[in-house]
Amino acid sequence: MIRLEGLSKIYPTASGGMTSVDNVSFEVGAGETCVLLGPSGCGKTTTLRMINRLVTPTRGKIFIDGRDTDASDPVELRRTIGYVIQQIGLFPNMTVAENIAVVPRLLKWDARRMRKRAEELLAMLALDPKTFADRYPNELSGGQAQRVGVARALAADPPVLLMDEPFGAVDPVNREVIQDEFLRMQKSLRKTVLFVSHDIDEAVKMADRIAIFRAGKLEQYAAPDELLGRPANDFVAGFVGSDRTLKRLRRIHVSDVMSDDRAAKHMDGTPTVQPHDDLRRVATLFLEYGVDALACVDADGRVVGSVSRAAVASRLGTAGGGETAA
Amino acid sequence: MTAATHSLPGQRSMMPYVVLGAIALGIVWLLIASGLWNDMLKFRKDVLYLSKQHLILVGISGAAAIVSGVALGVWLSRPWMRRWAEPTIQLVNMATSIPTLGKLALMMTLLGIGPLPAIAGLWIATLLPIVRNTFVGIRSVPDHLIDAAQGMGMSPAAILTRVELPNALFVMFAGIRTAMAVNVGTAPIAFLIGGGGLGELIFTGIDLQDYAMLLAGAIPTALLAVIVDFLFGQAQYWLVPRGVNPLRNV
Numbered sequence: 001m002i003r004l005e006g007l008s009k010i011y012p013t014a015s016g017g018m019t020s021v022d023n024v025s026f027e028v029g030a031g032e033t034c035v036l037l038g039p040s041g042c043g044k045t046t047t048l049r050m051i052n053r054l055v056t057p058t059r060g061k062i063f064i065d066g067r068d069t070d071a072s073d074p075v076e077l078r079r080t081i082g083y084v085i086q087q088i089g090l091f092p093n094m095t096v097a098e099n100i101a102v103v104p105r106l107l108k109w110d111a112r113r114m115r116k117r118a119e120e121l122l123a124m125l126a127l128d129p130k131t132f133a134d135r136y137p138n139e140l141s142g143g144q145a146q147r148v149g150v151a152r153a154l155a156a157d158p159p160v161l162l163m164d165e166p167f168g169a170v171d172p173v174n175r176e177v178i179q180d181e182f183l184r185m186q187k188s189l190r191k192t193v194l195f196v197s198h199d200i201d202e203a204v205k206m207a208d209r210i211a212i213f214r215a216g217k218l219e220q221y222a223a224p225d226e227l228l229g230r231p232a233n234d235f236v237a238g239f240v241g242s243d244r245t246l247k248r249l250r251r252i253h254v255s256d257v258m259s260d261d262r263a264a265k266h267m268d269g270t271p272t273v274q275p276h277d278d279l280r281r282v283a284t285l286f287l288e289y290g291v292d293a294l295a296c297v298d299a300d301g302r303v304v305g306s307v308s309r310a311a312v313a314s315r316l317g318t319a320g321g322g323e324t325a326a
Numbered sequence: 327m328t329a330a331t332h333s334l335p336g337q338r339s340m341m342p343y344v345v346l347g348a349i350a351l352g353i354v355w356l357l358i359a360s361g362l363w364n365d366m367l368k369f370r371k372d373v374l375y376l377s378k379q380h381l382i383l384v385g386i387s388g389a390a391a392i393v394s395g396v397a398l399g400v401w402l403s404r405p406w407m408r409r410w411a412e413p414t415i416q417l418v419n420m421a422t423s424i425p426t427l428g429k430l431a432l433m434m435t436l437l438g439i440g441p442l443p444a445i446a447g448l449w450i451a452t453l454l455p456i457v458r459n460t461f462v463g464i465r466s467v468p469d470h471l472i473d474a475a476q477g478m479g480m481s482p483a484a485i486l487t488r489v490e491l492p493n494a495l496f497v498m499f500a501g502i503r504t505a506m507a508v509n510v511g512t513a514p515i516a517f518l519i520g521g522g523g524l525g526e527l528i529f530t531g532i533d534l535q536d537y538a539m540l541l542a543g544a545i546p547t548a549l550l551a552v553i554v555d556f557l558f559g560q561a562q563y564w565l566v567p568r569g570v571n572p573l574r575n576v
Binding site: 052054075076077078079080083085087088089090091092093094095102103106136137138152153162 | 468470471473474475476477478479480481484488489492493495567568569570575
């Protein structure tokens with residue numbers, strides 16, 4: 001669990017001081033992914049870098065699991081926090097395995113344990129250890145390098161992960177793939193992740209909570225559904241975009257809006273949906289087939305309920321005035 | 327360079343030495359044919375004695391320059407030296423442009439004659455490329471690597487030894503090779519300020535127009551230059567990590 005309390009960073013300048021982060025407070029629960037979102041220069045990266053003390057806060061406190069980070073030595077602190085940056089920053093003089101073992105080596109693990117851990121992480125990130133462990137970074141593609149960057153951050157199994165636009169340098173197709181892999185991994189690892197992004201779609205996809213920044217101030221801190229359904233002000237509404245209702249659909253699942261009306265007609269030629277499908281698929285099918293309801297089936301094909309237009313509309317309405325408020 | 331992909335590692339960098347060896351053999355044959363070789367053999371004892379002196383001059387000044395040059399380059403690259411580093415490097419560049427004979431002469435006025443001022447002069451001449459290349463090599467390590475290293479909890483000493491130096495090593499070696507070429511090339515001049523070495527045979531040979539004596543000094547000097555460059559070239563090839571060694575990324 002990470003708690004920020006009244007965090008500010010003011011850089012001294014000739015004309016007094018430039019406030020980069022202005023009195024920011026929020027809390028990220030253990031195992032949650034929080035995306036820090038905003039335009040460039042909004043203070044999101046500075047906020048992230050204050051958590052591992054690469055930037056010293058001017059005011060305010062940061063608590064990790066209730067412990068004030070001021071109390072620990074910054075170098076020791078950083079070894080307990082995974083760190084991934086946009087430029088990846090793999091050390092070109094070290095092999096992939098050596099790169100992954102950087103923090104374990106600082107923690108003085110023995111060589112065999114470091115090697116084993118590197119191979120384990122490579123396998124977890126869908127890179128064949130035999131092929132990749134002894135390669136140098138200049139022999140990797142962008143996507144491969146980014147996976148190694150994530151593996152390196154996870155090497156000593158830190159409870160907290162800081163990621164500064166980690167997938168920003170990867171091409172769009174590979175980015176989707178890496179995002180999906182990361183989400184799948186995060187389901188079992190349950191790290192507390194702080195993730196900087198300027199991409200609203202990425203934020204909606206990855207986040208349990210989104211902290212949206214403007215000019216150093218925290219504008220809104222909410223779950224993606226709430227942020228999209230009920231933007232706190234015009235800036236947030238503008239930043240998330242006029243298609244924010246469509247964006248919401250990806251984070252709501254059939255199981256959230258399903259009625260257990262098993263009598264719903266299962267018309268010939270009309271596809272069915274499953275409880276774990278998101279509402280993008282449901283809305284697409286509504287439009288494509290001109291129907292008002294779809295049968296919902298379980299993995300064995302038994303009808304377990306139905307999802308109707310009215311139920312979807314009502315779900316979208318609960319978090320605020322919907323599209324008309326924008 | 328497609329042929330190089332089929333050769334053993336390191337073989338490509340051996341090519342110039344093979345050519346050089348062939349030329350050397352040709353010269354030896356010419357010397358023997360012209361009878362100069364027999365005249366040169368008369369200086370065998372002098373060559374052995376002066377070679378030892380010569381190697382001491384080169385060895386001590388070179389080793390001192392590598393150690394102190396790397397240390398100075400590292401020191402200048404530290405963040406707290408930021409304000410002074412650039413002016414110092416400018417000064418170093420200016421000092422490099424002073425002819426080596428001038429440096430030796432300056433050392434003679436400071437330290438008198440003998441091996442000591444010779445070693446000091448050679449040290450100064452050799453130091454500068456090493457300082458410059460160490461500094462530039464470390465400075466050109468990308469900022470994001472330092473950021474990643476810091477963010478993972480490396481201490482400043484670990485950042486220097488595990489990230490900065492290994493990534494700067496190739497450029498540093500280039501500086502050291504240049505410096506050692508200057509050192510070996512300048513060492514014969516040490517004779518002019520009483521430093522001894524193979525310069526004694528060369529300069530005396532010139533004065534007396536005794537070509538056998540001249541060559542008895544010049545050939546070992548040339549040989550030493552080739553051997554030193556070969557050794558440092560091999561060191562560069564094998565000691566710089568493969569991931570940051572352009573010579574090994576065919």
